[in-house]
Amino acid sequence: MTAIYFVETTAGEQNDCICRWTERFYLERKHVRVVVDSLADAQLIDQLLWTFSQQSFIPHKIFNSGTNQPGEPVLITPGQFPASCCEVLVCGCETELEFMNSFETAVHFILGDDPRRKQKSRLLWQGAKERGLNPIHVPYERRH
Helix, strand or coil: CCEEEEEEECHHHHHHHHHHHHHHHHHCCCCEEEEECCHHHHHHHHHHHHHCCCCCCCCEEECCCCCCCCCCCEEEEECCCCCCCCCEEEECCCCCHHHHCCCCEEEEEEECCCHHHHHHHHHHHHHHHHCCCEEEEECCCCCC
């Protein structure tokens, strides 16, 4: 059964959250896939993963559909396409429940300052409950 963390945050803090959740699962020795909307978004996350933490280095690579799957433990992909090498999905964009269900664990961000995305998150939560998945709510935590 897929566990889906529904993490409350803001649009301005989402990229930082992507990096922190990616680091968390990397440190647990999980293979992580970060899915984003575009190559530009993938390049931004790539840059942030190099600089967000002074304590750790997270080996990662941008990975496109149709190329050989690299051996890095963290892959950043522009778009949702099949790739069987990762246990954890970190969603940097709107992601379909069916796609999320193909991972052991997924992280979805509830953007509290975006009413449209917040409503989509509610519907995603309901869909996860209806399918017998394991949605886990993570309340907003103010960052310093």
